[in-house]
Amino acid sequence: MATPLVVNIIELLRRPGTIKDIDASIAVADFDFAVEQIIDVVIPVTVRLESLSNGVAVTGRATAQWQGVCRRCLGHINSELIVEFAEMYQVVLQDPDAFAIEQDQVSLLPMVRENILLAVPLAPTCREDCPGLCGQCGADLSEGSCSCETTAPDPRWAVLDTLRENLTKDS
Ligand SMILES: [Zn+2]
Ligand SMILES: [Zn+2]
Numbered sequence: 001m002a003t004p005l006v007v008n009i010i011e012l013l014r015r016p017g018t019i020k021d022i023d024a025s026i027a028v029a030d031f032d033f034a035v036e037q038i039i040d041v042v043i044p045v046t047v048r049l050e051s052l053s054n055g056v057a058v059t060g061r062a063t064a065q066w067q068g069v070c071r072r073c074l075g076h077i078n079s080e081l082i083v084e085f086a087e088m089y090q091v092v093l094q095d096p097d098a099f100a101i102e103q104d105q106v107s108l109l110p111m112v113r114e115n116i117l118l119a120v121p122l123a124p125t126c127r128e129d130c131p132g133l134c135g136q137c138g139a140d141l142s143e144g145s146c147s148c149e150t151t152a153p154d155p156r157w158a159v160l161d162t163l164r165e166n167l168t169k170d171s
Contacts, residue, residue: 003030005045005108009101012051013091022047022060022108031113037120038081040065045112055090055098062112068124072132073140077124085115 004024012018025042047060064081088098089106099111131141139146 003109005047005112007049007106007108008104009049009051009056009089009106010104012049012056013101013104016051016053018051020049022049026109026112028064030109031116033113033117035117035120037066037068038064038116039067043116045108047108047112049106054094055088056101056106057086057088058106058108058111059084059086060112061085062116064116066120068121070126070130071123072125072130073142074133075126075130075140075142077126079124081116081119083112083116083119085112087111 003026004022005026007020007022009020012020022045024045024047026045027042028038028040031038031043043062043064045060045062047058050057050059061082061084064083066079066081068077068079069075070077088095089101090098091101093100099106126142133139134141134146134148136148137146139148
């Protein structure tokens with residue numbers, strides 16, 4: 001399968017310091033993500049390969065449209081993942097995190113795939129201060145407060161509140 005993310009690097013390895021840039025649009029199906037969150041049809045990937053004395057440094061970014069469910073209000077989230085990566089490829093693996101150079105080729109797809117999957121939020125929220133749902137009536141509090149909140153506060157707490165106010169005044 002010919003893919004722009006399998007790169008022959010014979011020339012790069014010959015001359016350390018050589019740079020090769022790749023701009024590609026990769027079909028989501030090629031990544032075989034096995035998660036439902038990534039909804040793009042194609043994922044643009046830009047990569048820069050730079051040969052060093054001990055391998056090839058790969059930096060770049062991928063952008064993917066992503067969807068999920070807010071863990072607080074259960075609302076739908078549609079967002080963009082911008083995934084930046086910096087990895088090493090080595091013929092002789094010295095760095096434990098490095099990827100292997102096999103048959104003078106680097107295979108970038110598994111590395112980009114791994115980085116995209118790591119960037120998918122595990123417990124997403126639609127926004128940082130999402131108030132979520134009311135624990136009593138289930139109303140979406142981002143659309144306004146519900147009637148549960150108008151119940152009078154327990155008078156015992158009012159005493160504590162007054163105490164706390166006095167303390168903050170003194171300090
Ligand atoms: Zn939310
Ligand atoms: Zn409520």
